[in-house]
Amino acid sequence: MRALVVDIADSTRKKLCSFLRERGYDVVTADTGRDGMLLAQDSAPMVAFVAQQLPDMDAEQLIPPLTNLGVDTRVMVMSDAVELNRAVHAMKHGAEYYFAKPLDFGHVAMILDGVEALQRSNRETAHSRRMDRRKSIRTPTIGESTQIIKVQRLVKLLAQNRTTPVLIMGESGSGKELVARSIHESSGVSGPLVEINCASLSESLLESELFGHEKGSFTDAKVLKKGLFEIAAGGTIFFDELGEMPLAIQAKLLKVLDTNLFRRVGGTIDIRSDARFMAATNRDLPQLVREGKFREDLYYRINVLPITLPSLRERGGDILLLADYYVRLLGESMGRSYMRLNSPVEELLCAYGWPGNVRELRNVIERALILAGSGPIAPEHLPADIRALHVIENKGTSDTGKLLPLRQVEEEHIKRVLCATGNNHSRTASILGMSRSTLLARLKKLSPLS
Numbered sequence: 001m002r003a004l005v006v007d008i009a010d011s012t013r014k015k016l017c018s019f020l021r022e023r024g025y026d027v028v029t030a031d032t033g034r035d036g037m038l039l040a041q042d043s044a045p046m047v048a049f050v051a052q053q054l055p056d057m058d059a060e061q062l063i064p065p066l067t068n069l070g071v072d073t074r075v076m077v078m079s080d081a082v083e084l085n086r087a088v089h090a091m092k093h094g095a096e097y098y099f100a101k102p103l104d105f106g107h108v109a110m111i112l113d114g115v116e117a118l119q120r121s122n123r124e125t126a127h128s129r130r131m132d133r134r135k136s137i138r139t140p141t142i143g144e145s146t147q148i149i150k151v152q153r154l155v156k157l158l159a160q161n162r163t164t165p166v167l168i169m170g171e172s173g174s175g176k177e178l179v180a181r182s183i184h185e186s187s188g189v190s191g192p193l194v195e196i197n198c199a200s201l202s203e204s205l206l207e208s209e210l211f212g213h214e215k216g217s218f219t220d221a222k223v224l225k226k227g228l229f230e231i232a233a234g235g236t237i238f239f240d241e242l243g244e245m246p247l248a249i250q251a252k253l254l255k256v257l258d259t260n261l262f263r264r265v266g267g268t269i270d271i272r273s274d275a276r277f278m279a280a281t282n283r284d285l286p287q288l289v290r291e292g293k294f295r296e297d298l299y300y301r302i303n304v305l306p307i308t309l310p311s312l313r314e315r316g317g318d319i320l321l322l323a324d325y326y327v328r329l330l331g332e333s334m335g336r337s338y339m340r341l342n343s344p345v346e347e348l349l350c351a352y353g354w355p356g357n358v359r360e361l362r363n364v365i366e367r368a369l370i371l372a373g374s375g376p377i378a379p380e381h382l383p384a385d386i387r388a389l390h391v392i393e394n395k396g397t398s399d400t401g402k403l404l405p406l407r408q409v410e411e412e413h414i415k416r417v418l419c420a421t422g423n424n425h426s427r428t429a430s431i432l433g434m435s436r437s438t439l440l441a442r443l444k445k446l447s448p449l450s
């Protein structure tokens with residue numbers, strides 16, 4: 001859960017911050033309306049506390065951009081003196097509640113209890129509605145790193161251009177299938193998404209799966225069978241592990257892409273296909289082309305606007321964002337109350353290389369939640385190869401084994417956490433267990449050295 005506090009008054013900001021953090025919120029703060037707005041776009045808070053009077057605007061001006069973030073943000077306005085007509089005015093503009101200063105935290109807690117319960121139930125209704133429709137996106141593409149934002153932009157573009165072939169490349173577990181589904185689901189097509197794993201079938205079975213067969217076309221063909229190209233009419237046909245497709249089928253596939261026509265096995269008439277082509281692979285296709293294992297003409301035909309998914313280790317701050325997402329999601333399904341990850345665990349997650357990408361992270365969090373029972377996740381709940389990083393990272397010696405001065409160890413550590421969070425100051429400060437302003441002061445001191 002994230003929260004935003006916008007107030008020029010230092011003491012209100014500090015007190016609210018520590019109150020909200022204790023409740024499990026990740027808090028970002030600003031002292032002007034403009035900064036608040038920018039931070040909100042980055043962090044998409046669930047609740048925002050906004051002072052009535054800000055240096056550059058009134059709370060009423062800030063409410064609409066906050067409530068339009070698309071994440072059900074609730075805005076609380078705080079004022080030095082409660083004036084009834086200002087309160088009514090603020091609520092009319094979409095404020096959830098109007099508090100008088102100094103804040104009575106018992107009262108704030110009560111209001112937040114209600115807001116959180118409402119948001120939870122809204123989320124659950126939205127979730128079950130999504131599950132009902134089955135066709136809509138089940139998992140959002142979580143991430144704020146520049147690499148994943150670029151991916152999200154391409155997803156949008158490809159959803160709008162429904163005839164362009166889609167090629168998704170990336171390491172195992174990096175989210176290729178998730179991206180394929182989200183392009184299909186956001187393109188508003190009426191037909192289904194049908195998926196075929198090219199590695200799982202022999203050449204002849206793959207051919208009859210794709211194109212179907214006429215009755216009697218071979219010994220086992222007792223009845224007419226429709227192929228996936230026909231089933232995917234008006235929708236998408238998704239070739240997973242495309243790099244494993246046999247060359248003979250590649251040639252047939254290219255023909256369908258070029259002509260939009262195909263024939264059932266044993267058939268004599270051409271059938272028109274309007275299914276959109278999508279494919280994913282974790283293989284290096286240009287390399288397969290060089291080795292003669294993938295047709296060059298097919299590669300160029302589908303490589304129009306390829307999406308290359310970044311590995312998780314390249315995504316910096318997304319590691320913690322995804323970890324928190326899974327703590328919440330999987331924890332909820334286990335009936336656990338939400339507890340944010342503590343700094344030693346976050347540090348280990350950031351230091352690890354994640355060869356199995358998001359899938360591995362999800363598994364690690366699930367395992368840790370089970371081992372932790374109802375308590376917080378601790379380093380000993382992580383797999384041994386992640387835990388081992390603790391010893392290596394904290395040795396306090398240089399590469400040559402020389403003992404280092406504390407200041408240098410500290411500097412390197414701050415830089416490492418900054419890097420892992422993608423330069424996010426609030427998150428870095430929270431991992432390091434210091435306030436954002438202390439971190440900024442430290443960075444100022446460090447900069448002449450770095």
Ligand SMILES: Nc1ncnc2c1ncn2[C@@H]1O[C@H](COP(=O)(O)OP(=O)(O)OP(=O)(O)O)[C@@H](O)[C@H]1O
Nearest residue numbers: 139140141142171172173174175176177178358359
């Ligand atoms: N950005 C993301 N946000 C949320 N969940 C993600 C994200 N990327 C991947 N996941 C999750 O990680 C898991 C693996 O993703 P997916 O199956 O799409 O990977 P893949 O690239 O197709 O893997 P493989 O190459 O092994 O088939 C899924 O549970 C998926 O929901």
Ligand SMILES: [Mg+2]
Nearest residue numbers: 176177240280
């Ligand atoms: Mg996959």
